[in-house]
Amino acid sequence: MNENRPIGVFDSGVGGLTVAKEIKRLLPNESIIYFGDTEHLPYGDKSKETITRYSVKITKFLVKSKCKAIVVACNTATSNSIEEIRKAAGKVPVIDVISPVAKKVAFELHQKIGLIATKATVNSHAYKKSIKKLNKHLKVVELATPLLVPIIEEGFRNTAVSKNAIETYLSYKKFEDIETIILGCTHYPLIEKEIDAVFKGRVKVVNSPLIVVNELIHRLEKDNLLSKAEKPVYQFYLSDYTDNFITLAKSFFGKSIQLEQKQL
Amino acid sequence: MNENRPIGVFDSGVGGLTVAKEIKRLLPNESIIYFGDTEHLPYGDKSKETITRYSVKITKFLVKSKCKAIVVACNTATSNSIEEIRKAAGKVPVIDVISPVAKKVAFELHQKIGLIATKATVNSHAYKKSIKKLNKHLKVVELATPLLVPIIEEGFRNTAVSKNAIETYLSYKKFEDIETIILGCTHYPLIEKEIDAVFKGRVKVVNSPLIVVNELIHRLEKDNLLSKAEKPVYQFYLSDYTDNFITLAKSFFGKSIQLEQKQL
Numbered sequence: 452m453n454e455n456r457p458i459g460v461f462d463s464g465v466g467g468l469t470v471a472k473e474i475k476r477l478l479p480n481e482s483i484i485y486f487g488d489t490e491h492l493p494y495g496d497k498s499k500e501t502i503t504r505y506s507v508k509i510t511k512f513l514v515k516s517k518c519k520a521i522v523v524a525c526n527t528a529t530s531n532s533i534e535e536i537r538k539a540a541g542k543v544p545v546i547d548v549i550s551p552v553a554k555k556v557a558f559e560l561h562q563k564i565g566l567i568a569t570k571a572t573v574n575s576h577a578y579k580k581s582i583k584k585l586n587k588h589l590k591v592v593e594l595a596t597p598l599l600v601p602i603i604e605e606g607f608r609n610t611a612v613s614k615n616a617i618e619t620y621l622s623y624k625k626f627e628d629i630e631t632i633i634l635g636c637t638h639y640p641l642i643e644k645e646i647d648a649v650f651k652g653r654v655k656v657v658n659s660p661l662i663v664v665n666e667l668i669h670r671l672e673k674d675n676l677l678s679k680a681e682k683p684v685y686q687f688y689l690s691d692y693t694d695n696f697i698t699l700a701k702s703f704f705g706k707s708i709q710l711e712q713k714q715l
Numbered sequence: 716m717n718e719n720r721p722i723g724v725f726d727s728g729v730g731g732l733t734v735a736k737e738i739k740r741l742l743p744n745e746s747i748i749y750f751g752d753t754e755h756l757p758y759g760d761k762s763k764e765t766i767t768r769y770s771v772k773i774t775k776f777l778v779k780s781k782c783k784a785i786v787v788a789c790n791t792a793t794s795n796s797i798e799e800i801r802k803a804a805g806k807v808p809v810i811d812v813i814s815p816v817a818k819k820v821a822f823e824l825h826q827k828i829g830l831i832a833t834k835a836t837v838n839s840h841a842y843k844k845s846i847k848k849l850n851k852h853l854k855v856v857e858l859a860t861p862l863l864v865p866i867i868e869e870g871f872r873n874t875a876v877s878k879n880a881i882e883t884y885l886s887y888k889k890f891e892d893i894e895t896i897i898l899g900c901t902h903y904p905l906i907e908k909e910i911d912a913v914f915k916g917r918v919k920v921v922n923s924p925l926i927v928v929n930e931l932i933h934r935l936e937k938d939n940l941l942s943k944a945e946k947p948v949y950q951f952y953l954s955d956y957t958d959n960f961i962t963l964a965k966s967f968f969g970k971s972i973q974l975e976q977k978q979l
Contacts, residue, residue: 490765491755496868498955501754598876601865604760612862612883615875691762 455680457482458667459513459521459543461506463494464604465699466637467524470548472703473660474522475685477668482683484516485700488715490690493600494527495569495636502571503532508715510539512688519676522546522667526635526659527569530577544670551666552633552659553581561630563590565654567620568635570595578635592629596620596636603638604695613645621649634658688713719944721746722931723777723785723807725770727758728868729963730901731788734812736967737924738786739949742932746947748780749964752979754954757864758791759833759900766835767796772979774803776952783940786810786931790899790923791833794841808934815930816897816923817845825894827854829918831884832899834859842899856889860900867902868959877909885913898922952977 458481460471471485486509488494494502506528513521521540523529528536529547537545556564566578573595582591599620602613626632632654634640640658647656671677686709687700700708722745724735735749750773752758758766770792777785785804787793792800793811801809820828830842837859846855862880871877890896896918898904904922911920935941950973951964964972 490761492760496756496957496959497754501955598865598869598871601862601869605862605865607862607880607883610883611879612876615879616871619871619874619876691765693760695760 454519454676455482455678456517456519457484457684457686459484459486459516459518460524461486461488461509461513461521461528462525462637463488463527464492464693465696466600468699468703469637469640470522470524470660470663473664474667475704477664478671478677480678480680480683482678482680482685484513484518484686484688486512486688486713487696488690489693489696490715492604493569494525495571495597495600497571499531499571499575502528503535505715506532506536507539510536512713514540514543518543520544520546520667520671522663524548524637524663526637527571530572530575544674546663546667546670548637548659548663549577549635550581551662552657553578553585555662556631556633556657557582557585557589559631561589561655563592563629565626565629565632566591566593566635567596567599567632567639568593569600570597572635578633592625594620594623594626599642600636600638603641606695608642609645613642617642617645618649621646629654631655631657685709687711690715718783718940719746719942720781720783721748721948721950723748723750723780723782724788725750725752725773725777725785725792726789726901727752727791728756728957729960730864732963732967733901733904734786734788734924734927737928738931739968741928742935742941744942744944744947746942746944747949748777748782749949749951750776750977751951751960752954753957753960754979756868757833758789759835759861759864761835763795763835763839766792767799769979770796770800771803774800776977778804778807782807784808784810784931784935786927788812788901788927790901791835794836794839808938810927810931810934812901812923812927813841813899814845815926816921817842817849819926820895820897820921821846821849821853823895825853825919827856827893829890829893829896830855830857830899831860831863831896831903832857833864834861836899842897856893858884858887858890860884863906864900864902867905870959872906873909877906881906881909882913885910893918895919895921949973951975954979
């Protein structure tokens with residue numbers, strides 16, 4: 452096996468960059484192929500069939516690009532289409548963003564966990580099911596927060612707009628007595644501090660990039676797939692060019708990234 | 716000619732419903748086929764090529780559905796793809812949302828006009844070009860306001876979130892001395908009162924549905940295409956089901972509307 456093959460990462464847009472950035476930080480020898488399906492963004496409001504169709508196409512593209520592992524850096528795709536994605540990936544290992552987080556929180560000390568995510572993720576109840584399968588005594592309260600992705604995509608982080616939207620969502624009655632909140636969307640780490648501020652430290656905020664990348668490391672070690680390349684390559688494919696993606700990708704990966712448009 | 720044929724109307728999502736509603740009000744004998752491309756919503760952040768590809772497909776579908784006229788109830792599609800849409804429509808008359816508004820404002824008493832719209836509409840400069848072609852002495856200042864569509868789609872009208880986002884956008888320095896503002900997106904009439912409140916009556920707010928439907932009436936009269944049907948039919952095709960669309964369509968057209976999913 453050629454251990455220098457890249458790791459494939461995909462999302463509907465910029466959210467997955469929070470995971471890709473963590474891969475770069477913790478696995479500095481690994482090359483990455485990132486696919487951002489910006490033409491079809493956001494996934495969170497779409498139907499299961501549509502999300503699956505796009506996710507499977509991207510997975511096949513990453514397999515064809517000889518990725519040694521695929522990280523589904525999108526909660527909506529994970530929650531709606533993970534079985535179809537694994538099938539399309541064949542023998543290539545697939546790391547999703549939900550099961551490592553479920554494993555992480557299921558056995559810590561808490562009775563009631565909150566979850567914020569897109570509509571499609573919440574409607575799938577993927578987190579609730581994964582957590583309760585591991586520990587049926589926990590209570591999981593889910594809330595769809597669909598305006599947060601556009602707020603992040605449009606540069607309204609750290610403004611009265613984000614503050615009010617976050618406060619409105621988090622004042623959800625059933626969140627009153629939660630001990631932990633899961634950020635169930637790869638965009639949300641970008642507003643983690645604002646979420647933390649609302650809870651004033653009372654609630655533990657769990658965000659997935661670090662947990663997911665630890666799972667990836669574990670899997671690559673197990674399969675003897677870690678790279679020793681000194682000059683990893685970062686390639687970005689976008690189904691549609693968007694300024695926001697290019698700006699954020701460059702701020703995370705430097706100005707000399709390889710960027711290409713590719714229709715799904 | 717069969718004058719009872721339907722009028723075709725399309726948009727990326729719910730925005731065009733503000734135009735369809737006005738057709739229903741002013742032309743109560745006309746049947747409507749509405750296509751909402753909710754699978755690919757929002758159009759405002761996409762590239763010209765992508766917007767054109769979707770718009771042409773929808774136009775061909777409406778022509779095949781025997782529409783007697785087509786209303787492009789989307790500023791982004793009008794500003795980026797109107798020539799290709801007219802070509803795809805062949806002999807079927809096409810009414811767009813920009814040129815009637817440009818005609819309306821170009822000769823009224825004002826020196827400086829503001830425009831708010833999606834990124835794709837602003838980048839096309841379609842309003843500016845149309846208005847200045849008619850009256851080169853007018854000054855047109857354009858501003859992209861991309862968060863407003865998601866705010867409307869996610870039910871944050873009349874909240875602190877919409878108030879702050881609208882105030883942030885409208886405090887744009889170059890808007891200080893405008894006399895008129897054009898709502899260059901068919902979603903924005905849904906927040907017209909909130910926009911009006913920021914300007915405190917100082918600025919005239921122009922929204923297009925009424926102007927566009929007047930143009931449609933004029934064209935149907937001229938071509939002798941007005942319907943006398945007593946029971947018009949309202950058909951809605953969605954490329955992806957979304958709760959928000961169904962709720963708003965029913966609130967405008969009643970609960971017994973015909974709704975069908977149709978992949979583009």
